[in-house]
Amino acid sequence: MQKTNKGADALIFLILFVLAVAFISPILIVLMNSFKGKFFISDTPFLFPNSQTFSGISNYTSGIAKTDFISAFGMSLFITVFSVGVIVLFTSMTAWYITRVKTKFNQLLYYIFVFSMIVPFQMVMFTMTKTANVLNLDNPIGIIFIYLGFGSGLSVFLFSGFVKSIPIEIEEAVMIDGCNPAQSFFKVVLPILKPIAITVAILNVMWVWNDYLLPDLVIGSEYKTIPIAIQYLKGGYGSIDMGAMMAMLVLAIVPIVIFYLLCQKYIIEGVVAGAVKG
Amino acid sequence: MQKSIKKYFALFALPTIIAFSVAFVIPFLLGVYLSFTEFTTVNDAKWVGLSNYVKAFSNQDFLNALWFTVKFTLVSVLTINVFAFSLAMLLTRGKRGTNLFRTVFFMPNLIGGIVLGYIWQLIINGVLYNFDLTLTSDPKYGFWGLVVLMNWQLIGYMMIIYVAGIQNVPKDVIEVAKIDGASKFQVLRNVTLPLVMPSITICLFLSLSNSFKLFDQNLALTAGAPAKQTAMLALDIYNTFYGKTGWEGVGQAKAVVFFVLVAMIALVQLLITRRKEVES
Helix, strand or coil, X not given: CHHHHHHHHHHHHHHHXXXXXXXXXXXXXXXXXXXXXXXXXXXXXXXXXXCCCECCCHHHHHHHHHHCHHHHHHHHHHHHHHHHHHHHHHHHHHHXXXXXXXXXXXXXXXXXXXXXXXXXXXXXXXXXXXXXXXXXXXXXXXXXHHHHHHHHHHHHHHHHHHHHCCCHHHHHHHHHCCCCHHHHHHHHHHHHCHHHHHHHHHHHHHHHHHCCHHHHHHHCCCCCCHHHHHHHHCCHHXXXXXXXXXXXXXXXXXXXXXXXXXXHHHHHHHHHHHHHHC | CHHHHHCCHHHHXXXXXHHHHHHHHHHHHHHHHHCCEECCCHHHCEECCCHHHHHHHCCHHHHHHHHHHHHHHHHHHHHHHXXXXXXXXXXXXXXXXXHHHHHHHHHHHHCCHHHHHHHHHHHHHHHHHCCCCCCXXXXXXXXXXXXXXHHHHHHHHHHHHHHHHXXXXXXXXXXXXXXXXXXXXXXXXXXHHHHCHHHHHHHHHHHHHHHHCCCHHHHHHCCCCCXXXXXXXXXXXXXXXXXXXXXHHHHHHXXXXXXXHHHHHHHHHHHHHHHHCCCC
């Protein structure tokens, strides 16, 4: 029994190892090509750079210049950090409010939030862009407000599910002790919400950081985020500077991989929690 | 307590409600209305009844995109879930390196759709180059390219959910089944699968709606080429809005049809698989 188990274990490990290498290889191929001259990339993408094809970091310097990568990175960071912060703060408050105050209006509101989760972006793409223009929300500050609105469906839903599981007696006790609702929310409820707040934050970071269409339509031509900068590398008639493209793909992947390795535990737990609730 | 909280409506609920109305509720209602009108800006809308819908359904690009999207969704949902479930079974049986493997398989999911599209463009073109072909020589390359890309992106995500489901299956139930003489296949079919049905529901739902709504990856990988034959619904709607002046109303009608399809698929799928879930 023991022996066959060990054999099976080794076999499973081997299969998984081969698959893992296959899984990671696309990223390694991009990394490898980012050090090749741009005319050699399409011909031999699977070969290591050699003395003829190696181009040092010139793809990186030209790519950064062409895409204005530093400012795109700053823009992505700014929008992601503030949007996610605002989403977590305001949707947790709203979810607590509509779960604790049971009125017909609040119930209806909850169902509209849930409903919004299944509506594809294309349904509101044009009208939302126009609304944002009319209300002068077509700037990096305005888009944070848009993200709060568009992201509130999932976030309110997740927070509400969690609030329902918190015994109401805790809050009653706090309020009898003299706290007003705001104090009891920020001092007592919010700390209890921490696990689900992390989930909500993770899911929204993954969405906002990688989002292309919404920022492109609302603020794209003036303020580029990383996905927009990469898409704009593709010039007219489909011509692409492959060298710059490879370097920018690497630079786009690096921050998200670092983020992933730093909070891997939370990300995987958050994804499971978000999925099971959803 | 309800009463005292209620007074705090302006602080707790109002900011989200205003943002939600501006970003979703108003654009949604306006969108439904505009789909029955002809317009170039929101202010010059002229009621035209169902004619946008008629135009949408007699538009060859739209019908192509619809068919392409359905085919793509069927193939990717099937492949993603079969691979993800198999990987999850392997991961929950093996002992060494489990965490490392999970980390690796999940990683592509964090990379954005635009970046994913260009990564696979390089790789697929690199392979096809040997046969003097490119991704855009034939729509079938774009189709299978999108399938591979989507598998790469979503297998890890679905695997994580399946792993959680499989780990929740009580060990003693499986032991009992084995003692009763059930074969490995019978255990999988009659014990494990019914008990992980909630995970299957979620994974089918997520892979289905993600595949059906795909946009960024489609735009970056082929942008619909050749001749719009690999454009999916989301991309076709985008092109109608921003590529054809005077067609905004038709674009909006296509978007409403798209929304109705997504909503129907979501509802039907949840109803069917929820019915199959059992309590352990």
